[in-house]
Amino acid sequence: MNYLERFDVHQRVQHFVLLTSFIILAVTGIPLIYRYTDWGMAFMEWMGGMQVVKGVHRWASFWMIGAGIYHVAWALYKRPKSMIPRKKDIEDFIQDLKFVFGSVNEPPKYDKFNYVQKFEYWGAFWGMVIMIVTGLVLSYPDYFGLPADIVVALRVAHWEEAILAVVFIASWHMYFSHFRRKFFPFNKAVFTGRIELEKAMDEHPVWVEKVMRGNGR
Numbered sequence: 001m002n003y004l005e006r007f008d009v010h011q012r013v014q015h016f017v018l019l020t021s022f023i024i025l026a027v028t029g030i031p032l033i034y035r036y037t038d039w040g041m042a043f044m045e046w047m048g049g050m051q052v053v054k055g056v057h058r059w060a061s062f063w064m065i066g067a068g069i070y071h072v073a074w075a076l077y078k079r080p081k082s083m084i085p086r087k088k089d090i091e092d093f094i095q096d097l098k099f100v101f102g103s104v105n106e107p108p109k110y111d112k113f114n115y116v117q118k119f120e121y122w123g124a125f126w127g128m129v130i131m132i133v134t135g136l137v138l139s140y141p142d143y144f145g146l147p148a149d150i151v152v153a154l155r156v157a158h159w160e161e162a163i164l165a166v167v168f169i170a171s172w173h174m175y176f177s178h179f180r181r182k183f184f185p186f187n188k189a190v191f192t193g194r195i196e197l198e199k200a201m202d203e204h205p206v207w208v209e210k211v212m213r214g215n216g217r
Contacts, residue, residue, distance in 0.1 A: 002197040004211055006112075006189045010074050015190050017067040024060035026166050028053045033159050061135050068128050082112040082207075085122075089115035112207035116176055127165055134158035 007015070032053060034040035044053045092108035093115050099107045108114075113121070134154040137144050141151055178186040182199060189195040201208050 003194040004197055004200050004208070005193055006195045006200070007193045009193065010070075010078075012190065012193050014067055014071050014074065017063060017070070021060045021064035021067060022165075022169070025057060025064065026162070028057040028060065029162050030166065032057065033162070058139060061132075061139075064128065065132055068132065083118055083121050085115075085118055089118060109205045110203065110207070111210075112204055114204070120173055120176075123168070124165075127161060130157065130161050131165070134161070 028047070031040040031043040031047075032050075035044065035050065044050050047053050047056075088111070092110060095104060095108040096115075098104040134157050137146060137151065137154050138158060146154075177190075178184070182202070195203075197208070
């Protein structure tokens with residue numbers, strides 16, 4: 001079977017670090033949000049108590065910050081263009097709607113990353129910025145010295161962004177990346193770095209054409 005390289009080793013490492021830190025942050029963070037409920041307190045006691053949960057949560061947050069720094073350094077060095085939104089993404093979105101509602105016979109032909117994946121990427125990027133900034137302030141309030149009302153507002157923003165991220169990843173991301181019929185039960189490309197040529201031609205024909213011409217970075 002023929003394959004194409006979709007993710008290099010640096011991208012796969014970044015995804016693994018982000019994946020593991022996100023799971024740990026979700027598992028420890030949600031019961032902290034609901035620590036005043038019986039189930040939230042019981043869950044934290046099962047994991048070793050509130051102080052242990054807070055410590056693990058803070059450790060995982062630095063793990064995620066490391067992933068963010070790693071990604072920015074990699075992007076500045078590699079200067080990838082495939083995630084930059086373009087006019088074609090809007091055109092693809094419109095054609096996708098037309099295809100779904102039956103006004104055209106073919107779906108859009110996607111490049112290396114389609115508009116859904118770009119939306120996820122930039123959403124996650126800015127979501128991480130919000131989580132990191134608010135999390136640092138909440139972890140070290142004395143260092144930042146902000147007014148109490150501002151700290152309360154940042155705490156609410158941190159909590160709500162966290163819940164949004166968990167719901168989004170568990171539904172949207174998991175469906176589009178792993179649970180669709182073409183990839184079920186999971187998409188191996190982000191772990192192996194390779195995608196089957198047949199799937200690549202079906203999902204990203206414009207990218208495959210560029211690769212064949214030698215310019216599909």
